Amino acid sequence: MPTATTLERVESFLPDRSVRIDDVADRLGLRRPEIGVFRRIYGLDRLRFDPDGGLFDLVLPAARRALKALPEGRRVRYVVYAHTVQTVTPPHIDAAQVIRQDLGLHDAEAFALSQQACVSSLGAIDLAGELLRAEAPEGAYALMVTGERAYSPKVQLIPNSAIMADAAAACLVTVGGPGDEVRSFTTRTLGEFAAGLEMTREQITRFGQVYGTVLGEVIHEAVAAAGLDFDDIDLVVPHNVNTVSWRQTIKAMGADPAKFFLDNIPRYSHTYASDVFVNYTTLREGGRLVDGGHYVLVSVGLGATFGAMVITHRAR
Missing domain, CATH: 3.40.47.10 (Thiolase/Chalcone synthase)
Structure with missing residues (x-):
């Protein structure tokens, strides 16, 4: 049987700024009765939202904490940035490469996944395990990173469903580990x-x-x-x-x-x-x-x- 994928460390990060959904109503073009529906029917109340923060300010803290679980002498072979919105940076910036460099993982292969939208983070863990089993040396690791900002009303509101908020997470992944x-x-x-x-x-x-x-x-x-x-x-x-x-x-x-x-x-x-x-x-x-x-x-x-x-x- 193939050696199982294991999650050696899971971390998350939330901006300090917490607002009520009422506070983003004007930005999203929502009327008071619509906000009432989101609260009473859909169960929403508050969200973390920092419009002044940058993407990498959001993503990197959880990733750095997850990397503290990396055993001494072991390497991260893959950095996988999983996100939902297709465009998270200007076209001249490759977010996965920036994340790799800022974390000092210069030897890692870095790429992004977004094809499964909000399921992309789970898919990235599955893919990381497959890559580690198929082509990485024994004892190698992968880092799966998530995090994207609700940078415009278009990507923050799913009508009659959800209001998106800011958060990030990271998983340190290997195969056959104790996690x-x-x-x-x-x-x-x-x-x-x-x-x-x-x-x-x-x-x-x-x-x-x-x-x-x-x-x-x-x-x-x-x-x-x-x-x-x-x-x-x-x-x-x-x-x-x-x-x-x-x-x-x-x-x-x-x-x-x-x-x-x-x-x-x-x-x-x-x-x-x-x-x-x-x-x-x-x-x-x-x-x-x-x-x-x-x-x-x-x-x-x-x-x-x-x-x-x-x-x-x-x-x-």
């Missing part, structure tokens, strides 16, 4: 919804109708691929798009709502590809990740890709 074991990764892409924010009203309605069912199926597929039953799962660690879509998914699955960590939705809102890792570190710092416990990291990306990754936590 959290990645047991499975499952995705499903529904290409009929590829238009994303440009979907017609009919497509949006149809997407809403199938969302909960498909996401539930992907979660169950990932759990089965990990050789587990859903009863074995300690907690689902989700993206923070909104509470109503998660209630829909939980109902479609016939699952216990207590198995889904939704506490950060009103605190931080949706943070692109960083959500699941912000939630992971919140759980870890709260002492809620159990040694030997099984967790499902879940996200959905516009386009539309549904992704679920099952990990087994190893406390150290």
Whole structure:
């Protein structure tokens, strides 16, 4: 059997500035009743948002903390920058290369992934493991980095769904390490919804109708691929798009709502590809990740890709 991908360290970073969703209403062109819907129906309240901060000010702190877990003498072979929005820098700046250089990882191969939108961070972990097994020397590492700013109203608002916020995360990845074991990764892409924010009203309605069912199926597929039953799962660690879509998914699955960590939705809102890792570190710092416990990291990306990754936590 191939040696498992392991997460040796997970870190996240949130800007200090916290605002209420009311404070971004004018910027997003939202009327007071619409803000009320986001709060009462979608469960949003606050978000971290620093319009004066730069992209690399956001991304680098979590990456630097994750690298502190790199054993002495070991190398990072790959730096993978996973992001949702296609364009995060001016065209003359390659963000992945800047991140590599600023972290001093000059010998690493650096590239970006964005094709799965908010699922790209989970996909990047899966890809990093495959690359390490296929072509890296034994004991090599990869660094998966996320983080992007809600730099314009166009990329900050998903109408009738989410308000995007600032956050970043980083995962130090290897194969066969003592960290959290990645047991499975499952995705499903529904290409009929590829238009994303440009979907017609009919497509949006149809997407809403199938969302909960498909996401539930992907979660169950990932759990089965990990050789587990859903009863074995300690907690689902989700993206923070909104509470109503998660209630829909939980109902479609016939699952216990207590198995889904939704506490950060009103605190931080949706943070692109960083959500699941912000939630992971919140759980870890709260002492809620159990040694030997099984967790499902879940996200959905516009386009539309549904992704679920099952990990087994190893406390150290």
